[in-house]
Amino acid sequence: MAVLERARTHHTPAGRGSSAQGIGLMLALTATVIWSGNFVIARALHDTVPPVQTAFWRWIIALLAVAPLALPQVxxxxxxxxxxxxxxxxxxxxxxxxxxxxxxxxxxxxxATNMAMIAAAAPAMIALFARGGEKLGARGTAGMVIALAGVVTLVGKGSPTAVLRLDLAPGDLWMVAATAAFAGYSALLRRRPEGIGGLPFLFMTFALGAAMLVPAYAVSLVLQGGFEPVAGTVGPLLYIGICSSAVAYFTWNKAIALVGATRAGVVYYLQPVCVALLSFAALDEAVGGTQVVCMILIIAGVALGAGRRR
Known part of the structure; x- marks a missing residue:
């Protein structure tokens, strides 16, 4: 991280800068695709594992996954x-x-429609929280607006005004809080202290985050009981612990170090597209003409907003 920050203060060859930007955007896309799979996998745990227990074991698995490589650096x-x-x-x-x-x-x-609609606000929140240190510019703003329009139309099943007719539920407020937490985390990454590498940062945040969940986990065990460790629960937990946590968080954090939280956040708009494609491949769900048009709109907006500025 320190090397990256020093590099920003010196002139670098254009080819090198373009390469770093391309790698950063690919890493952001990788994290987005993995997290999209997390939404599909998480459905399997809805009726079998309570939310706090899902989160706790996710981070314990992630902690164990990064520990062998991270501990020497820690x-x-x-x-x-x-x-x-x-x-x-x-x-x-x-x-x-x-x-x-x-x-x-x-x-x-x-x-799920309400959740997708609210989650679509994450890139805009990231841009808002990171505005003190990053500028998106006219091109980036235009790309964000185009991508957001595609997301709104996609989750509204072809009607951009469908968001006005969504029924509010207590879960909507939980999702707003979740989106704000993710945006704050992403913006915060740009201020990661020098001297702390990527893997040690992951290990310490996983460890501290899991420790903060211990009291809620204990209450959940008392009130809701545990869950049966069978293939239908352990398999999804391993996915979200290793892939959606250890791998996706590492690639997302690295992407932000290379291209900034705002530009990486624009790539996050691709998540509805990834979810639709994964659902089509894994669940054989049909993709209609309206969905295809919306996906093209989202991809065009991301390409415009994430493109390298002069």
Whole structure:
């Protein structure tokens, strides 16, 4: 991270800058695709694992997945980690403890359409939270608006005004809170302290976030009981713990280090497209003409907004 920040203050060859930008956008796309699979997989846990327990075991699995590679670096970077424990705790609270737990809670009392509609606000929130250190520009703003229009029309089944007719439920407020937590986490990543590498940052935020979930996990066990560790619960937990957590968070954080939270957030608009394509491939759900047009609109907006500025 320190090397990246120093590199921004010096002139670099155009080819090198373009390469870093391309890698950053591909990493943001990779995280978005993986998280899209998380929405499909999470449905399998809706009736079998309580939300807090899903979140707790997700992060325990993620912690175990990154520990072998991260622990040696954590030991070397411990002085910097200890100095910035407050920053790490805030990042863990937003991106680990709150974000996914609130999504699982929202899914119990609101529709998938409402959730997708509210989640579409994440890139705009990221741009708002990061405005102090990043400028999206006219081109980026236009791309964000075009992509958002495609998302609104897609989840509205062809009607851009369908959002005005959505029925509000308690889960909608949970989803708003989840989206705000994710946007705050993404904007916060640009201020990651020097001396803390990517893997140590992940390990510490996973560990702190899981620790913050322990009291809620204990209450959930008492009130709701545990769950049966069978293939139908362990398999999805392994996916969201390893792929949607360890892998996706690493690629997302690296993408933000390379291209910034705002431009990476524009790529996040592709999530409804990815979910639709994954549902078509995995669940054999039909994709209509309106959906195709909306997907093209979203992709065009992302391409415009994420494109490299002179």
């Amino acid at each position: 030991r070397r970077q411990w002085p910097a980690i200890r100095r910035h424990l407050g920053f790490l705790a805030l990042a863990a609270l937003l991106g680990v403890t709150l974000f996914n737990t609130l999504i699982y809670q929202a899914g119990r009392s609101t529709s």
